Amino acid sequence: MARGHENLIPFNKRTEVEQRKIASAGGKASGEARRKKADFRKTLNALLTAEIDSPEWSPVLEALGLDSTLESAVNAAMIKEALSGNVKAYEAIAKYSGQSEKTDTDQEEQQIRMAASKAKMGVDDEEEVEDDGFLDALSGSAATDWEDWEENEDEEEEETDI
Incomplete structure (x- = not known):
């Protein structure tokens, strides 16, 4: 068995100051890790959307009506594989194209099991609410709503200066 655990102090046995210090260090490390992941995603997306001039892939992609980008070339190469x-290439294509490895029967069985589980717990299935178009009406007006709000805010600022 590993030794050395005798000198460890559980988190709940530490003082509030120590707990705050440990939590702060953890939060800073977590933020740094999130920033690194975000930077990695930005860099990867920039590279994938960059134009390529490949004598092998550019004519094929353009003939298919696709942009000649690294992303398109990688996807075409995966399909070629x-x-x-x-x-493995086929499985990756199926996974990322939204296809499921489950059959229709598997999905039906899953729905039946979920319904039975909900019934056993006494949870009713929520009834499907008819779409009244409210969200669609909002989606087109968001930009103008913000403009109206900014105009009102400017007017309020003028009033408070008096």
Whole structure:
């Protein structure tokens, strides 16, 4: 068995100052990790959407009506691999294209199990609410709503200066 755990102090046995210090360090490390991941995603997206000038891929992609980007080339290469019999490439394509590995029967069985579980717990299925178009009406007006709000805010600022 590993030794050395005798000198560890549980978090709930530490003082509030120590707990705050540990939590603060954890929060800072978490923020740094999130920033690194966000930077990585930004860089990857920038690279994937960059134009490429590949004599192998550009004519094929343009013939298909696609942009000649690294992303398109990678996807086409994955499809080419799947066509040559690479099962992993096929599975990746199926996974990211929204296809499910479950059959319709599997999904129906899952729905039946969920309904039975909800019935056992006494939870009613929520009735489907008819769409009245409210959200659609809001989606087109958001930009103008903010403009109206900014105009009102400017007017209020003028009034408070008096």
